[in-house]
Amino acid sequence: MKIKYIAAASLLVLVGACSTGSSDYRAASRQGSEGYFVQGLETDRYRVEYRLNDDNVGRAQDLALLRAAELTMERGYKTFEVVSRSSDVVEDRRPDTQVEVRRDYVVTRNCGLLGCSTSTSPSYTTSTFGTYRSNDETIVAIEIKMSNGSTGGNAQAYDASEIAANIRSRL
8 A cells, every 4th residue: 555655646746747848947057047946044944046038927927936836845844934035136237239341342443534444342331230138037036935834825935745736847
């Protein structure tokens, strides 16, 4: 009987791992790059930061909550409370100027008393046009406190397994 429960639990973990296959959800390769970054503050308190190379605050918040839920379960807790949260969208618009140089030829004809002469010389024309390149980034940071208690109607407290399942189903 125990083997069936262990097999079922293992299958759920594998299915859950496969369902987080979104290209956005990943650990940051270093602090400040896209993905999640976790910093331990106390034994049961962590700061979870999620950076997304987009201006989608809602998606970044979901991904930060998903990481908080996974971290809570990894540490052996059932619930977590969001103690503080912040979000910021950094808009980075840079001019992307392009210059086009075209080579043409100018033909000159000089005529005098003894005849005409023709000469050809290169002529260069330039065109400059500009566009803007947008590189927006969303940063969501939440500080969480983990526990094994119930959410107790607290709007900032979450059941880790429920949050993880709900967010994974939308990814």
